[in-house]
Amino acid sequence: MAPLTRRRLLGLGAGGALATAVAGCASPGAVSVNKAPALPAAAPGETVTLTYWSWVKDLQKVLDIWNAKQPHIQVKATWIPSGNEGGYQKLHAALAAGGGPDIAQIEMMAVPEYLLQNGLVDLSRYGADKMAHNYDKALWRQVSFNGGVYGIPQDSGPMGFFHQPGLLDRVGGRPPRTWAEWAELAAEIRRLGSRHYLDSFAVSDGSVFTGLAAQAGAVWFRTAGDEWVVDMTDDKTLNVARFFDEAVDDDLVNVSSELFSPAWYAAAAEGRIVGATCGSWGDALVQEVSGGAGKWRVAPLPVWGKEGFGSAHHGGSTAAVLANSAHPAEALAFIEWLTSTPEGIDAEIEHLGIGWSPARHYIGAKRREPSEWFGGQRYNEEVFARAVTQTNPDWTWSPLTKLTSDALANGFRKKLTSGQSFVDSVAQAQSTVVRAFRDKGLRVREGKQ
Amino acid sequence: MSTTTTRTPERRGTPAPAGGAGRARSGQQRKQTTAAWVLLAPFLAVFAFTFVLPIATAVGQSFTTTTRQGLFGEEGIQVAFAGWDNYVQALSGGGFLTSFGRVLLFGIVQVPVMIAFCTVLALLLESASAKCPQFFRTAYFLPYGVPGVIATILWSFLYVPGLSPLLDVAGLVGIELDFLGADSVLWSIANIVTWTYTGYNMLIVIAQLKSIPGEIYEAARVDGAGAFRIAWSIQLPLIRPAVNLATVFSIIGTLQLFAEPLVLANASPAIDTEYTPNLAAYTNAFAYNEYGLASAQAVLIALVAFVLSFAFMLATHRTSRPERKARK
Numbered sequence: 104m105a106p107l108t109r110r111r112l113l114g115l116g117a118g119g120a121l122a123t124a125v126a127g128c129a130s131p132g133a134v135s136v137n138k139a140p141a142l143p144a145a146a147p148g149e150t151v152t153l154t155y156w157s158w159v160k161d162l163q164k165v166l167d168i169w170n171a172k173q174p175h176i177q178v179k180a181t182w183i184p185s186g187n188e189g190g191y192q193k194l195h196a197a198l199a200a201g202g203g204p205d206i207a208q209i210e211m212m213a214v215p216e217y218l219l220q221n222g223l224v225d226l227s228r229y230g231a232d233k234m235a236h237n238y239d240k241a242l243w244r245q246v247s248f249n250g251g252v253y254g255i256p257q258d259s260g261p262m263g264f265f266h267q268p269g270l271l272d273r274v275g276g277r278p279p280r281t282w283a284e285w286a287e288l289a290a291e292i293r294r295l296g297s298r299h300y301l302d303s304f305a306v307s308d309g310s311v312f313t314g315l316a317a318q319a320g321a322v323w324f325r326t327a328g329d330e331w332v333v334d335m336t337d338d339k340t341l342n343v344a345r346f347f348d349e350a351v352d353d354d355l356v357n358v359s360s361e362l363f364s365p366a367w368y369a370a371a372a373e374g375r376i377v378g379a380t381c382g383s384w385g386d387a388l389v390q391e392v393s394g395g396a397g398k399w400r401v402a403p404l405p406v407w408g409k410e411g412f413g414s415a416h417h418g419g420s421t422a423a424v425l426a427n428s429a430h431p432a433e434a435l436a437f438i439e440w441l442t443s444t445p446e447g448i449d450a451e452i453e454h455l456g457i458g459w460s461p462a463r464h465y466i467g468a469k470r471r472e473p474s475e476w477f478g479g480q481r482y483n484e485e486v487f488a489r490a491v492t493q494t495n496p497d498w499t500w501s502p503l504t505k506l507t508s509d510a511l512a513n514g515f516r517k518k519l520t521s522g523q524s525f526v527d528s529v530a531q532a533q534s535t536v537v538r539a540f541r542d543k544g545l546r547v548r549e550g551k552q
Numbered sequence: 553m554s555t556t557t558t559r560t561p562e563r564r565g566t567p568a569p570a571g572g573a574g575r576a577r578s579g580q581q582r583k584q585t586t587a588a589w590v591l592l593a594p595f596l597a598v599f600a601f602t603f604v605l606p607i608a609t610a611v612g613q614s615f616t617t618t619t620r621q622g623l624f625g626e627e628g629i630q631v632a633f634a635g636w637d638n639y640v641q642a643l644s645g646g647g648f649l650t651s652f653g654r655v656l657l658f659g660i661v662q663v664p665v666m667i668a669f670c671t672v673l674a675l676l677l678e679s680a681s682a683k684c685p686q687f688f689r690t691a692y693f694l695p696y697g698v699p700g701v702i703a704t705i706l707w708s709f710l711y712v713p714g715l716s717p718l719l720d721v722a723g724l725v726g727i728e729l730d731f732l733g734a735d736s737v738l739w740s741i742a743n744i745v746t747w748t749y750t751g752y753n754m755l756i757v758i759a760q761l762k763s764i765p766g767e768i769y770e771a772a773r774v775d776g777a778g779a780f781r782i783a784w785s786i787q788l789p790l791i792r793p794a795v796n797l798a799t800v801f802s803i804i805g806t807l808q809l810f811a812e813p814l815v816l817a818n819a820s821p822a823i824d825t826e827y828t829p830n831l832a833a834y835t836n837a838f839a840y841n842e843y844g845l846a847s848a849q850a851v852l853i854a855l856v857a858f859v860l861s862f863a864f865m866l867a868t869h870r871t872s873r874p875e876r877k878a879r880k
Contacts, residue, residue, distance in 0.1 A: 134628070219841070249624075
């Protein structure tokens with residue numbers, strides 16, 4: 104062993120030196136780019152090339168339409184895996200290395216996460232405020248923090264109730280208008296067979312629950328000066344939790360297969376699942392139910408009674424300008440075209456099958472036509488165009504959205520494994536989230552104190 | 553070669569022995585040493601950058617924490633030394649410790665089953681009466697060629713209700729099976745892991761079996777030993793190092809369980825983000841950007857794997873020593 108010691112020492116020494124070198128590096132994003140002077144637009148006649156990282160396929164086809172008309176602002180698409188499936192990891196790593204694209208697709212709920220890294224450009228410094236009137240108010244609220252605008256809404260998902268009227272007819276039912284009616288109808292459907300359910304509740308995905316809490320009027324995250332206020336255990340949220348506790352206890356709702364999982368598709372195709380509570384983008388996924396053509400319709404989301412709202416946003420993404428971009432002004436000009444002009448929106452719908460249009464006055468030409476698959480229903484105009492005007496205008500996301508969603512899902516799973524109630528899980532999630540805020544070095548307090 | 557390379561630098565300091573022959577030899581040695589270092593350089597460079605540096609960074613990172621000014625850190629972000637905070641946090645959450653308990657339970661059941669299974673397969677294929685051993689060796693080894701992610705997707709088609717023919721058949725005869733439930737999914741994962749790695753471990757054992765000299769078998773047969781007696785008294789003791797090696801690999805592999813639960817989480821509501829230690833570290837690092845905490849968890853996983861492997865080797869070493877003495 105003795106002869107090895109020297110080499111080992113050398114190795115350890117080198118390792119230690121490298122570790123010191125790494126520790127000595129300044130943390131990237133330690134200083135906000137938004138504290139620096141705004142970058143000027145390119146000189147007239149100069150050609151600017153922008154990069155755009157996104158997980159939608161065929162984005163380049165849409166960019167080509169813009170590129171053909173704007174020779175001086177050329178945009179190139181690079182595909183990344185969707186959100187937390189790997190795309191965000193790439194973006195975070197690129198930002199940490201001091202690079203990254205000019206524009207990136209970032210989900211509405213993930214925007215504040217990037218602010219923790221000082222990774223996004225405040226677009227209000229480049230004139231985004233003047234665009235606000237074109238966009239859905241609730242969505243604009245979700246990208247606005249600290250008086251700045253950190254992303255432009257690109258699509259969203261007002262929630263509705265996808266269902267098979269033929270199966271409802273078998274119990275003489277109609278689409279439920281309230282959640283109370285939903286529970287009654289669910290009980291009726293259970294009589295059709297031991298594996299028949301009206302709807303599903305995902306214990307492994309907190310996003311639908313979050314949407315429904317927002318619909319009930321909850322606002323989980325607020326800011327007060329430099330401090331975050333977390334309020335997940337308000338009465339509205341707990342009512343929603345209690346409602347689904349009872350639904351699961353009474354075996355009214357399918358909890359064994361997640362929405363749009365292989366098992367769910369199998370059950371839906373066999374007529375054992377009647378409906379799905381989901382954002383408008385669910386239309387494309389519902390259409391993959393084999394043999395489902397003509398059998399499905401869309402109804403408005405059931406409501407929580409007199410309080411609360413008609414619908415909620417489920418998912419949705421933004422086009423954000425990243426901190427290391429050299430041309431934020433040009434990037435914003437392109438994003439405005441993409442997300443608020445009929446030409447941009449129609450191209451996105453045709454080539455990308457993007458979610459609900461974020462523009463206040465234009466849902467897309469294709470979406471005004473009746474849908475053959477949904478039995479000729481004009482569901483976009485009938486259901487979602489109205490739903491999008493009835494969402495919770497005060498809802499905002501926090502820098503810990505992913506952790507919040509996981510904390511909820513980890514707790515919700517225990518409903519099936521150890522019978523822990525959703526009400527308890529929400530309370531546990533709140534304390535997990537509050538602790539995580541502190542671990543991130545942020546100031547936070549609980550709303551109910 | 554390693555002894556020459558490591559010894560020479562020490563010699564350099566000592567005065568060279570008198571006489572021309574000695575000087576020539578040391579010059580030659582020095583040349584050899586330089587050559588060795590030059591040849592080693594590519595390996596060392598890659599080793600340092602992909603192994604030593606990441607480990608040193610992870611250990612360093614596990615002792616850091618971040619503080620922010622403003623709502624998000626727009627007024628400034630600082631990285632500071634955190635002492636043992638990340639380790640305390642990793643161990644106090646509960647979920648991380650539970651995940652260790654889960655993989656240990658998994659290991660206690662799955663590793664012995666797989667090792668016994670692969671040893672039996674190896675002995676059968678290397679026995680004199682085996683038919684088409686080459687074919688079966690390849691067939692058993694084939695699952696190892698299927699990446700863990702793909703294997704899990706394939707198996708999930710046999711696990712998911714509504715798709716699985718197994719569940720349909722069981723349903724016909726009135727048995728309600730649930731491969732993805734809270735109590736059963738761990739064993740469904742164990743099944744995938746066993747399916748994947750039994751053939752691989754079998755090959756390790758077969759390699760050792762092939763190195764047993766033919767004379768030993770002849771001597772045993774002359775002494776009147778049958779096939780079972782040969783397997784029990786000759787083959788099993790002699791393949792012990794290979795079986796031990798396979799066991800250590802399996803223990804480490806068990807602690808690093810990751811791809812199977814990650815993929816199966818899509819189908820099974822019972823798998824959460826802290827289902828296995830590696831999954832917990834992955835989630836903290838890449839979903840929450842909590843690199844300090846994730847590094848602390850990774851260091852803990854490595855330590856536990858080290859301790860368990862070392863304990864196993866110590867235990868097997870101790871039991872095998874008296875035998876060796878007896879043989880001498």
